[in-house]
Amino acid sequence: xxxxxxxxxxxxxxxxxxxxxxxxxxxxxxxxxxxxxxxxxxxxxxxxxxxxxxxxxxxxxxxxxxxxxxxxxxxxxxxxxxxxxxxxxxxxxxxxxxxxxxxxxxxxxxxxxxxxxxxxxxxxxxxxxxxxxxxxxxxxxxxxxxxxxxxxxxxxxxxxxxxxxxxxxxxxxxxxxxxxxxxxxxxxxxxxxxxxxxxxxxxxxxxxxxxxxxxxxxxxxxxxxxxxxxxxxxxxxxxxxxxxxxxxxxxxxxxxxxxxxxxxxxxxxxxxxxxxxxxxxxxxxxxxxxxxxxxxxxxxxxxxxxxxxxxxxxxxxxxxxxxxxxxxxxxxxx
Amino acid sequence: xxxxxxxxxxxxxxxxxxxxxxxxxxxxxxxxxxxxxxxxxxxxxxxxxxxxxxxxxxxxxxxxxxxxxxxxxxxxxxxxxxxxxxxxxxxxxxxxxxxxxxxxxxxxxxxxxxxxxxxxxxxxxxxxxxxxxx
Numbered sequence: 364x365x366x367x368x369x370x371x372x373x374x375x376x377x378x379x380x381x382x383x384x385x386x387x388x389x390x391x392x393x394x395x396x397x398x399x400x401x402x403x404x405x406x407x408x409x410x411x412x413x414x415x416x417x418x419x420x421x422x423x424x425x426x427x428x429x430x431x432x433x434x435x436x437x438x439x440x441x442x443x444x445x446x447x448x449x450x451x452x453x454x455x456x457x458x459x460x461x462x463x464x465x466x467x468x469x470x471x472x473x474x475x476x477x478x479x480x481x482x483x484x485x486x487x488x489x490x491x492x493x494x495x496x497x498x499x500x501x502x503x504x505x506x507x508x509x510x511x512x513x514x515x516x517x518x519x520x521x522x523x524x525x526x527x528x529x530x531x532x533x534x535x536x537x538x539x540x541x542x543x544x545x546x547x548x549x550x551x552x553x554x555x556x557x558x559x560x561x562x563x564x565x566x567x568x569x570x571x572x573x574x575x576x577x578x579x580x581x582x583x584x585x586x587x588x589x590x591x592x593x594x595x596x597x598x599x600x601x602x603x604x605x606x607x608x609x610x611x612x613x614x615x616x617x618x619x620x621x622x623x624x625x626x627x628x629x630x631x632x633x634x635x636x637x638x639x640x641x642x643x644x645x646x647x648x649x650x651x652x653x654x655x656x657x658x659x660x661x662x663x664x665x666x667x668x669x670x671x672x673x674x675x676x677x678x679x680x681x682x683x684x685x686x687x688x689x690x691x692x693x694x695x696x697x
Numbered sequence: 698x699x700x701x702x703x704x705x706x707x708x709x710x711x712x713x714x715x716x717x718x719x720x721x722x723x724x725x726x727x728x729x730x731x732x733x734x735x736x737x738x739x740x741x742x743x744x745x746x747x748x749x750x751x752x753x754x755x756x757x758x759x760x761x762x763x764x765x766x767x768x769x770x771x772x773x774x775x776x777x778x779x780x781x782x783x784x785x786x787x788x789x790x791x792x793x794x795x796x797x798x799x800x801x802x803x804x805x806x807x808x809x810x811x812x813x814x815x816x817x818x819x820x821x822x823x824x825x826x827x828x829x830x831x
Contacts, residue, residue: 514814
């Protein structure tokens with residue numbers, strides 16, 4: 364059920380798009396209005412979530428320390444895994460964001476021969492995760508050729524590199540294969556490992572299915588069903604210049620796949636700020652990674668501290684000096 | 698809001714990146730490329746014969762696949778005869794067949810290819826048609 368529900372939801376979205384375009388002729392709604400709304404929801408929701416997170420104080424220094432902290436001069440500090448400077452934190456964050464450093468530490472516990480528990484490094488999740496995220500980024504950047512009038516060199520170069528193998532025509536993109544394999548691994552891992560399946564929720568399967576559907580619809584369009592790419596660029600450029608046009612070539616034949624692709628992406632964008640996909644912004648804000656471990660050098664004051672009335676010993680003695688003397692208790696001031 | 702000194706610049710960078718397609722196209726018109734088919738050879742043909750070897754829609758979507766098949770057929774099998782869907786025979790040759798009519802690479806091929814930043818490697822080996830540079 365946890366798997367079926369998101370699957371049905373994604374299928375329903377796809378069917379809705381195909382029906383709307385093929386039967387009801389809602390090209391303008393599905394091609395222009397919904398993408399605009401989805402994009403606005405994405406940008407607005409993203410900023411809203413970030414601001415909401417930023418309004419929670421993080422009063423305590425809670426970096427996860429993964430190495431020797433700054434100490435005496437002859438003790439060698441691990442400057443990246445336990446940073447005491449901003450530069451160290453920047454390197455640490457860069458490793459986390461670009462190379463998923465903490466996932467690289469992933470280990471697996473396993474019972475061997477009945478009772479013996481062994482721990483081993485488990486890099487497959489790291490590898491598939493890295494492959495998935497990087498290829499997704501490359502695919503996203505590659506798509507900018509549809510959104511920029513004169514395609515900049517760097518985007519063209521990236522696309523050229525992606526088609527480096529020169530297999531078939533149109534040239535097979537390496538990322539198309541890699542992202543399918545990576546999504547496949549991430550999905551199979553959730554299904555096959557009983558522990559992972561137990562903790563997986565519909566909110567884990569839904570983005571996976573949705574992204575898979577986006578990728579598959581894109582691949583179909585490029586290699587099999589074909590679409591009028593000049594019309595596609597004319598359409599996307601219309602969107603970004605706020606002068607929407609829907610070329611006639613997209614309204615007939617296999618053009619429906621294009622609207623399906625656009626609608627699924629719109630769904631992904633609109634869903635983004637309300638889901639776990641917000642880890643895109645969240646990774647920058649995780650206090651266990653982005654804090655300098657300097658609690659022994661800098662005093663960090665809890666921002667919600669209220670003034671506490673303090674009754675010092677001096678005041679206490681002033682209040683009770685006479686009685687203390689009578690009882691024979693020594694006092695500091697006569 | 699806490700750490701606004703870092704978070705506000707972060708949000709600004711985020712907005713600059715995601716809104717890139719919008720601000721980079723500000724004030725630009727959306728011009729659709731129109732490949733020209735008015736070369737001298739085509740002009741000389743009678744109007745009813747001004748047809749490509751296959752229907753326009755097919756050529757638009759499948760010309761790259763066809764050229765690839767031609768290459769394999771000529772290089773690997775030595776077969777230079779293409780039989781079109783209407784049963785006509787053509788010489789499988791980019792330079793001698795396609796470019797005979799479409800001698801205006803800059804105004805024909807490059808129009809759409811440049812628009813979409815597609816860089817086919819046809820002319821890595823083949824000779825580009827000589828065009829009168831205007």
